[in-house]
Amino acid sequence: MRRLRLNGGASVRQKHAPFARIGSHRHLRPYATLVLAGGYQEAGESGRWHVEPGMVVIHAAGEAHADWFGGRVTELIDFDVPNDLVAGVYRCSDTDAVAKSVLHGERWTESASLIPVPGETDWPDLLAAALRREPALAIGGWAAKHGMRNDTVSRGFALAYGVPPVRYRLGVRIKGAVASLTSGDGQLADIALANGFADQPHMTRALKAAVSSTPGQLRRLNSVQDGTMAEM
Numbered sequence: 001m002r003r004l005r006l007n008g009g010a011s012v013r014q015k016h017a018p019f020a021r022i023g024s025h026r027h028l029r030p031y032a033t034l035v036l037a038g039g040y041q042e043a044g045e046s047g048r049w050h051v052e053p054g055m056v057v058i059h060a061a062g063e064a065h066a067d068w069f070g071g072r073v074t075e076l077i078d079f080d081v082p083n084d085l086v087a088g089v090y091r092c093s094d095t096d097a098v099a100k101s102v103l104h105g106e107r108w109t110e111s112a113s114l115i116p117v118p119g120e121t122d123w124p125d126l127l128a129a130a131l132r133r134e135p136a137l138a139i140g141g142w143a144a145k146h147g148m149r150n151d152t153v154s155r156g157f158a159l160a161y162g163v164p165p166v167r168y169r170l171g172v173r174i175k176g177a178v179a180s181l182t183s184g185d186g187q188l189a190d191i192a193l194a195n196g197f198a199d200q201p202h203m204t205r206a207l208k209a210a211v212s213s214t215p216g217q218l219r220r221l222n223s224v225q226d227g228t229m230a231e232m
Contacts, residue, residue, distance in 0.1 A: 011079035011102040016040070016069045024162045026064040026171070028178065028211060032081045033057040034098055038074030042067050043161040045168070045175050046087040047119035047128065054095050056114060060087035062178025062211070064171045066162030077102055083183070090114035124160035127153065128168060135173045135196030139165045169196070174210045177203055181218040188215050 016022075016038070024044070039052045044065025051057055059065065061083055079102040092098055093113040119125060123146065131137055143153040157165045176195035180186060186194075192203035204215055211218075 011077055013077050013103070014075070016067075016074040016076075018069065018071050018073060020069045020074075022067040024064050024066040024167075024171075026062065026174070026210060027059060028062060030061045030081055030083050030085070031059050031078055032085075033059070034077045034079070034092065034095065034102065036075040036077065036095070036099065038070060038072045038076075040067050040069040040074055042089075045132065045171050047089075048125055048160060049089040049117060049119050051089060054092055055117060056090045056092045056098070058085045058087050058090065060175065060179065061182060062175040063087060064175070089117040089119070091117055120160075122160065123148075124157045127157060127165060128161060131165065131169045131172050135169060135176060137169065139169065170206065171210075173197055173203075174206055177207060177215070178211065178218060181215050182221050191215075 033051075033056065035051055035053050035055050035057070037053055039050070041050055042048070042057060042065050044059075045063050046060060046065070049057070058081065077099060091114070093115070127139075127142060130142060131139075139153065140150055143150050154164045154166075157168070161168055163171070173196045177191060177197070180191045180195065184191075188203070189200045192198075192200045195203070197203040197206065200215075207213055207215060207218065
């Protein structure tokens with residue numbers, strides 16, 4: 001169990017129509033989503049979950065995800081959080097207290113206990129977890145090891161995560177690079193290799209395409225900010 005500490009700042013209350021879909025998109029800033037009503041499935045670079053009322057979704061800086069909403073209107077609140085919270089889905093012990101705090105813009109308020117919610121564990125989730133552990137993983141090799149055809153893996157993964165595994169792997173690399181560049185001082189070439197890129201120019205091209213920023217621009221950010229990127 002962990003405690004949620006709220007970082008004062010912008011909060012946005014939203015409603016989504018039944019069966020709405022939000023394609024894969026990337027955020028530079030870390031933020032959380034508190035679900036008040038309805039529900040949806042979220043799949044992204046931290047995993048895949050069925051999200052219900054009373055749950056809080058923590059999104060890491062630089063993370064991309066897609067959302068598929070259920071058959072009822074879904075109400076939620078997005079709000080800023082510190083960069084040190086572990087991405088994932090948590091059940092919240094006091095939804096009302098969190099909602100009241102974030103809507104009033106309270107800063108650094110220790111609010112509610114969060115209990116981690118297990119993610120999905122079908123084969124697409126196993127592949128996603130493998131790609132998060134090893135961003136240079138050969139997808140064809142993973143498919144062969146598990147007795148699956150490449151086209152079957154590509155189609156099935158895209159249905160579960162909203163993007164094919166090749167794009168998911170690239171997203172994992174981008175997320176890792178963003179996290180490294182905004183929180184550390186390592187050599188750019190080392191950061192590129194650690195996150196599965198062939199070299200520094202490869203990382204630079206990928207970042208410019210995904211988040212419209214160079215490694216130098218990301219490194220100069222004191223805090224991750226102003227965050228929603230275009231769909232991947």
